[in-house]
Amino acid sequence: MSRRVPRALLALVLALAAAGVVVVLTQSPASRLSSDFTINYSAGTLVRQGHFAAPYQQAELGDMMRRVAPSGAIDPRLPFSLPLGAALPYAVLSLLPIELAFRLWQLVTVAFLLMAVVLLQRAAPSVASAGGGGKIAVPGLAMVGLLAAIPTWATLTEGQPTAWLFLGGAVVVAVLRADSPALAAGAGLLLAVKPQYLPAYLAILFAARRWRSVAAAAAGAGLLLLSPLVGGTAGLMAMVHNALSANQAVAIRLNESWIGLIGPALPASSATVVAIVLYLGVLAALLVVAWRRPSSVIGFAALAGALTVLASPHALPHDLLILAVPAWLAFVLYREGALPNPLPGLLAVDVALLLDLRGVDLPLGPIVMTAVVAWYGWQFRQRAAQRRRPPIGRAA
Numbered sequence: 493m494s495r496r497v498p499r500a501l502l503a504l505v506l507a508l509a510a511a512g513v514v515v516v517l518t519q520s521p522a523s524r525l526s527s528d529f530t531i532n533y534s535a536g537t538l539v540r541q542g543h544f545a546a547p548y549q550q551a552e553l554g555d556m557m558r559r560v561a562p563s564g565a566i567d568p569r570l571p572f573s574l575p576l577g578a579a580l581p582y583a584v585l586s587l588l589p590i591e592l593a594f595r596l597w598q599l600v601t602v603a604f605l606l607m608a609v610v611l612l613q614r615a616a617p618s619v620a621s622a623g624g625g626g627k628i629a630v631p632g633l634a635m636v637g638l639l640a641a642i643p644t645w646a647t648l649t650e651g652q653p654t655a656w657l658f659l660g661g662a663v664v665v666a667v668l669r670a671d672s673p674a675l676a677a678g679a680g681l682l683l684a685v686k687p688q689y690l691p692a693y694l695a696i697l698f699a700a701r702r703w704r705s706v707a708a709a710a711a712g713a714g715l716l717l718l719s720p721l722v723g724g725t726a727g728l729m730a731m732v733h734n735a736l737s738a739n740q741a742v743a744i745r746l747n748e749s750w751i752g753l754i755g756p757a758l759p760a761s762s763a764t765v766v767a768i769v770l771y772l773g774v775l776a777a778l779l780v781v782a783w784r785r786p787s788s789v790i791g792f793a794a795l796a797g798a799l800t801v802l803a804s805p806h807a808l809p810h811d812l813l814i815l816a817v818p819a820w821l822a823f824v825l826y827r828e829g830a831l832p833n834p835l836p837g838l839l840a841v842d843v844a845l846l847l848d849l850r851g852v853d854l855p856l857g858p859i860v861m862t863a864v865v866a867w868y869g870w871q872f873r874q875r876a877a878q879r880r881r882p883p884i885g886r887a888a
Contacts, residue, residue, distance in 0.1 A: 501835055508640035508842060516598070516648045524594050525565035528810075529651025533590055534560050535572040536582025545723030547572045547579060548730030560590055573734035576727065577719035578653060578685045598648050604655035605644070608662035608816070609634045615666035616790070616824050637838075638816060642845035646810035654813045656682040657689055661797065661817035664693045667705045668789060676705035680712030687717060687735075688807075689814055691775050692800035696793045699782035735806075736764060748845065748857035749807035767805035774803035791830065791872055794821040798865045802858060809845060812857075822868065830875055837864040 524530075534556040535547035546552040554568030572579070581600075585593035609631045638644050647654045660682030667676050676697065683690045690713050697706045720727035744755035744763055751767040758766055778796050786792040797818030801807055822834035844860035 501839060504839060505637060505640045505835075508846075509636045512639045512641075512645045515645050519649050521591065522563070522565050523649065524591070524651075525561040525563065527566075527594075527650045529594050529597065530557060530561050530566045530590070531570055531572055532574065532579065532582045532651065532653070533586055533593060535574075535579045536584070537586040539576065539579045540583040540586050543723075544576065544720075545727045545730075547576065548720065548723070548727050548734065571734040571737075573731065574653070574685060575687075575716045575719050575731060576722060577716045578656075581653070594651055597651050601648060601655045604659050605638055606631065606635060608655070608659040609638070611659075611662045611666055612817075612820050615662070615669045616821065617827075634820075640842065641813070641816070642842055642849065643809055643812040643815065646808070647813050650810050652810045653685050654810045656685045657811070657814040658816050661689075661693060661814055662820075664696055664709070665793070665817065665821070667697060667702055667709075668700050668793070671702050671705055673704045673708035676702070676708040677712035680709030680714075681716050683709075684713035684716040686811060686814075687713070688771065688804050689800055689811075692778060692796045695775075695778045695782045696789070696796055698779070699786055699792050700789045701785070736768075745853070745855055746809075747804075747807050748809055748812055748848065748855060748861075749802050749804045750858055750862075751805060752807070752855045753858050764805065771803045771805050774799050787876070788825075788830070788872075790821050790824055794818040794825065795865070795869065797821070798861070802861055802865070809849070809857075812845070815841075825872070830872055831868055832871055834868065837868060840864060 531553075534553060537556055537560065538544075538546040538552065543552065546556075548571075550569065550571060553572055557566055557568045557570075558564075581597075585597060588596065613631060613634075643654070646652070660679045663675050663679035663682065666672070667679065679693065680690065683693055694706055694709055697709060718728065720731045745752055747755065750770060751763065755763045755767065778799065781792060782796075795818070798815065801812060801815055804811070819834060819838055822831055822838075825831040826833055841857065841860050841864055844856040848855050848857050
């Protein structure tokens with residue numbers, strides 16, 4: 493693969509990766525305290541102290557956030573919207589000072605990324621043998637690509653658990669190759685940390701007719717999603733409320749999905765409803781395609797993985813780390829001749845996200861992502877039609 497990639501594109505990837513390392517390592521203490529990690533660390537502290545309903549009670553969570561970040565670096569009105577079970581790792585980290593815990597969480601995140609890459613390479617190799625018969629060092633190359641991705645920067649600087657999504661998606665790809673309910677249950681649990689991305693990956697298993705794995709993944713996800721019940725039914729309802737109102741906590745234009753484009757033009761009261769309707773419409777279309785059993789499960793998985801991000805009611809830059817799964821599958825399809833080289837498209841998306849970080853009024857990420865998905869989708873259909881067309885000599 494690397495011999496076919498123009499040197500200029502590789503140079504851009506390396507430059508972005510180096511910039512990402514600099515951004516992460518030079519993040520200021522004030523920025524770390526104002527990150528989402530402070531919210532999750534505070535929720536974890538409450539869980540460790542046995543207050544299982546408190547993470548969803550804004551007064552108690554806000555009070556803990558003030559104690560954790562006494563400088564007032566973070567807005568205490570920001571809610572905790574993850575399932576309660578997702579706070580357990582942060583509960584363990586809360587035994588450490590927040591600065592040390594933040595750095596440790598970054599190391600754990602990098603380990604999760606590496607695990608996902610290794611799993612994907614074993615389940616769906618994306619690189620053919622090199623000319624001399626040897627194999628290219630894929631994990632190292634993939635990690636460089638991940639470090640060049642803006643969502644990785646955002647995940648590491650925000651202390652978010654979105655690396656779980658990438659790992660969960662990678663496990664789903666592994667299950668496509670070998671049906672394993674145990675692995676599927678783990679994938680469901682990991683993906684449920686951001687449940688808006690879960691149904692698309694269940695649809696991928698459904699398209700592959702991995703019946704036991706679909707059930708196991710749903711059960712694993714249910715275990716995490718119902719974890720707020722430990723603090724009572726009010727906790728579960730509060731989690732749902734916080735998740736549905738997530739766009740009210742940040743400017744809707746910061747979403748790197750379609751709602752980020754159209755949301756600012758809508759009344760605030762209807763933006764959430766429109767986002768959910770749009771999301772459900774795309775999900776219904778994916779389920780119809782899965783029901784009809786697509787000819788290429790890998791192609792469907794790449795499409796579903798991309799569309800679920802574009803249609804997500806809430807997709808901040810760090811959430812887009814899950815796009816690493818369809819990106820990997822695009823390289824698999826490229827190796828098979830079903831797609832052109834995905835690297836230019838991925839770099840175009842990354843540059844658009846980088847420009848969005850500068851605070852442009854119109855989010856460029858979803859525009860470029862939509863164009864890239866449409867282009868590669870058209871290319872996939874064209875090449876599939878060519879493969880189905882009989883040779884001229886045989887047709888004659």
